[in-house]
Amino acid sequence: MSERFYRDAQVNIDLDKIGQNYDAIKAKVNKKVIAVVKSNAYGHGSRAVARYLETRDVDFFAVGTLDEAIELRMHGIKSKILVLGIISPKDINKAIQHRVAITAPSKEWLVDSLQNVSNEYDKEVWIHIKVNGHMNRYGTKDISEVKEMIELIRSSKYFVYEGLFSHFAMASVDVDRARQEQAEFKEIVRQVETPSYIHISNTAGALLVEDEFTNAVRVGIGLYGYYPSEYTKERTDVVLQPALDLVCHVVDTHEVKKGETVGYDETFIADEDMSIVTIPIGYGDGLLRKHSGYHVDINGEQCEIVGRVCMDATMIHSNAKRGDEVRVIVSNHDSLQSLENYSKHVDTITYESTCLLSRRLPRVYSSESNEVIFNEILK
Numbered sequence: 341m342s343e344r345f346y347r348d349a350q351v352n353i354d355l356d357k358i359g360q361n362y363d364a365i366k367a368k369v370n371k372k373v374i375a376v377v378k379s380n381a382y383g384h385g386s387r388a389v390a391r392y393l394e395t396r397d398v399d400f401f402a403v404g405t406l407d408e409a410i411e412l413r414m415h416g417i418k419s420k421i422l423v424l425g426i427i428s429p430k431d432i433n434k435a436i437q438h439r440v441a442i443t444a445p446s447k448e449w450l451v452d453s454l455q456n457v458s459n460e461y462d463k464e465v466w467i468h469i470k471v472n473g474h475m476n477r478y479g480t481k482d483i484s485e486v487k488e489m490i491e492l493i494r495s496s497k498y499f500v501y502e503g504l505f506s507h508f509a510m511a512s513v514d515v516d517r518a519r520q521e522q523a524e525f526k527e528i529v530r531q532v533e534t535p536s537y538i539h540i541s542n543t544a545g546a547l548l549v550e551d552e553f554t555n556a557v558r559v560g561i562g563l564y565g566y567y568p569s570e571y572t573k574e575r576t577d578v579v580l581q582p583a584l585d586l587v588c589h590v591v592d593t594h595e596v597k598k599g600e601t602v603g604y605d606e607t608f609i610a611d612e613d614m615s616i617v618t619i620p621i622g623y624g625d626g627l628l629r630k631h632s633g634y635h636v637d638i639n640g641e642q643c644e645i646v647g648r649v650c651m652d653a654t655m656i657h658s659n660a661k662r663g664d665e666v667r668v669i670v671s672n673h674d675s676l677q678s679l680e681n682y683s684k685h686v687d688t689i690t691y692e693s694t695c696l697l698s699r700r701l702p703r704v705y706s707s708e709s710n711e712v713i714f715n716e717i718l719k
């Protein structure tokens with residue numbers, strides 16, 4: 341973990357906010373909360389986030405791929421880790437070696453995986469059976485297949501039947517529809533042997549869809565302080581606080597005469613004499629070309645991105661000075677630079693925006709006790 345970086349842009353992450361979001365959701369659901377840190381903790385940095393949460397007694401994480409789970413293991417994360425995606429049966433021994441729990445989507449997949457167990461580690465692997473719902477993405481909803489899967493797991497000395505789970509398609513947009521999904525899953529749960537963990541809710545489900553038959557929830561976006569949708573925000577009293585700011589500094593300034601242009605393709609033509617400032621981030625950092633027209637905050641003023649966003653730089657209509665701070669994303673739901681507004685400008689959701697903040701943006705983590713800088717490209 342490099343403690344240094346040499347560029348005028350950074351992502352600031354307040355880890356205590358993530359801890360407080362975890363506590364707020366935990367208090368709401370009163371079930372096991374599995375912290376979802378896939379896709380580099382939604383761009384916040386999975387190593388730092390998982391390490392921090394472990395210090396707050398979080399002991400169960402979920403990721404998307406086996407590589408992500410191994411990454412956490414290689415950086416000292418000892419807690420339980422579930423891979424939510426489907427690993428290749430030929431990689432089953434890696435899951436065993438690293439003591440990672442995995443998702444089983446079908447009987448066929450289980451049979452394949454079992455055939456691939458090499459016995460070289462002589463340890464068992466925890467299996468969570470995925471019950472398909474309205475997503476039609478992973479898993480089966482055939483009750484006899486689920487029963488056969490449980491039997492197969494039971495009869496193998498390498499597999500442990502640890503979980504049964506499903507996933508909502510509709511919890512962030514229509515609670516009634518989600519309750520229907522929940523009822524379909526419950527009907528399957530009712531008919532089979534109960535494992536240690538039964539889970540269906542993501543953040544939206546945890547906030548809006550209560551139940552008595554599950555004992556865990558999988559929370560991603562809520563940890564990072566964002567509501568999955570406006571719909572969710574309007575219907576919950578749980579307070580979530582964003583943890584992330586994207587800030588940089590003006591690196592150059594230009595006085596542009598009426599009729600002159602700014603940026604590639606000369607798409608912006610000054611309609612009067614004006615000042616233009618340049619910031620050192622662009623689409624290579626996750627600020628999209630579609631962000632042209634978005635306003636950033638410089639010294640409390642709303643300043644528009646003009647012309648094309650470049651890979652490494654972006655020009656802004658502003659009379660700020662070299663070195664002035666530019667706030668691109670602000671950790672406040674009500675800011676004009678909220679991640680919600682930043683995302684809306686490019687027709688996407690908060691999830692996608694933070695995932696796109698690229699590896700060359702250094703992450704600066706603060707918490708009550710200390711500050712840590714993580715620059716992935718100089719590590």
Ligand SMILES: *Cc1c(COP(=O)(O)O)cnc(C)c1O
Binds near residue numbers: 376541543559562568
């Ligand atoms: C990503 C993911 C989650 C977390 O969803 P959020 O809406 O971010 O809380 C939960 N479960 C599964 C299966 C996922 O893929």
